[in-house]
Amino acid sequence: MKTAFVLALVLLIAVIDLPQAEAGFGCNGPKDHDPYQCNAHCRRNGFTGGYCNAWLLWYRCDCYN
Secondary structure (H helix, E strand, O other): OHHHHHHHHHHHHHHHHHHHHHOEOOEOOOOOEOHHHHHHHHHHOOOOEEEEEEEOOEEEEEEEO
């Protein structure tokens, strides 16, 4: 039981810390996002384009073909 609690606590901390790790490419949040930077990032990597997508509690750059 103690091991399960510690594992759940570590997982919770990792999920809370994840938004800082995923931010970037112009999609840094609702008040700080540049869809053109995300689109340029995706085009540089061989995709047709990209857009900022709000997923759960953070923004991320989603690329599409």
